[in-house]
Amino acid sequence: MLFTVENTSAYCYTGGKAIHPEQPTAVFIHGAQNDHSAWALQTRYFAHHGWNVLAVDLPGHGRSQGAAKTSVEALASWLLAVLDAAGVAQAMLIGHSMGSLIALEAAFQAPQRVSHLALLGSSYPMKVSPALLETARNDEPAAIDMVNLWSHSSIAQKPSFPGPGFYAMGGARRLKQRISAINPQHIFYTDFYACNAYANGEVAAATVRCPTLFIIGARDMMTPPKSTKLLTSTIAHGKLVMVDSGHELMAEQPDAVLDALFSFAKP
Template identity: 70%
Template sequence: MQVEINGAPAYAYTGGKAFDAALTTVVFIHGAQNDHSVWALQSRYLAHHGYSVLAVDLPGHGRSGGPALSSVEAMADWLLGLLKAAGVQRAILAGHSMGSLIALEAVHRAPGLVVGLALLGSTYPMAVSSALLATSRSDEQAAIDMVNIWSHSSIAHKPSCPGPGFSVMGGARRLMQRMSARNPDQLFFTDFSACNSYANGEAAAAAVQCPVLFVFGKKDMMTPPRSTKLLTGALAHGKIASVDAGHQMMSEAPDAVLDALAGFAASIK
């Protein structure tokens, strides 16, 4: 699906099914330097099991045009604009990493629209080291390589994840490189700076009334479970699911992530 937001094309993958705004819509929001493709399994499954799906490309990422937005608040406003343009009436927001902050802020801004919130690989504050930010400005490829290593639990994944001959780390690295090639205006720095600067997380979390699911990777080095106490404390009614993966859990443990999200969606009336 493609709509226009603020004069620029905005793309969302619908999971291989025609979008039906009358259904509850599961909205997938990717993290920094990524696009909708990180949700390939989860988005397609839910689209074929009773939900409408919008797996978005944020501005300046993938197939969505315009410059990358420099704040979580601006990205949340853009997301709500896309949902309005699509005619969404009931939304379950599922955000990964930077996308989880966007989802949290969007719920805070439009509580009546959102009936469920799933936060994957999330923490607050989402601090980014000054060394990584500096490297992203001087040598973006080196920064990509650093994050790619930190985002995965192992260099050598078992053949069952997700299939023989598939390189989990290689795929993630190539996607980030592709995002840089499509948007060479320091996309990495813009995204990670937005995560680092976001300051409304605690207030936004305190206002959330809808059901909440946290999905944490047991081996996550980017947003380790021990760093999430402020967020989980502010959303004390949230349920926690742990998967045997690092930060890039959707590719390292795709079935476990799908099971958690499908069960959560099914629990929402």
């Protein structure tokens, strides 16, 4: 579904369903150098089980037009404008990695718009090493390969990989390469820069009052479990679920992530 947001086309995947005002809405927010398809194994289930789904392509990613935004604050404001364009007064926000910071900041900017908050593969501060930032700016293909390797645990390589019908590491790599092909304007660097520069996370977390869920990958090397402590201690009422995966937990452990999200979403 296409909306006009800030005078530019914004795409949201809806699971093939129309938006029904009487149903609750779940908004899925992808991470750096990704698009809505990162949530393919969760969004369709929500859409066919009583929920409106808006899985966004952030500006400059996937089918959304415009330049990639350089700050988490600007991305959160854009996300709230998407809700306005879709006619959604309140939603559950579900964000992965960079998307988790966007969800957190949106809850800070407009707490009345957020019914539930789910943060996956999240940490604060979400610092990016200078070497990776430099590689993302000057050699994006190398940065894609580096991050793709670090984002997956060894289980992603095994024949017993739990995501049926596809190869997690290969799929994630091709998606990041496709984003580069669609928009060659150093998207990876821009996304990493926004994560690295975001400085409002602790303040935002201290204001969260809505039900909150943390889903953490036990093998995550990008946002290790120990890096979540500031957020989980500040949002002390949040529920924490640990899954046996790396950073790409929606693909590595799709059923466990879906079960945690859908159980959390129930009234």
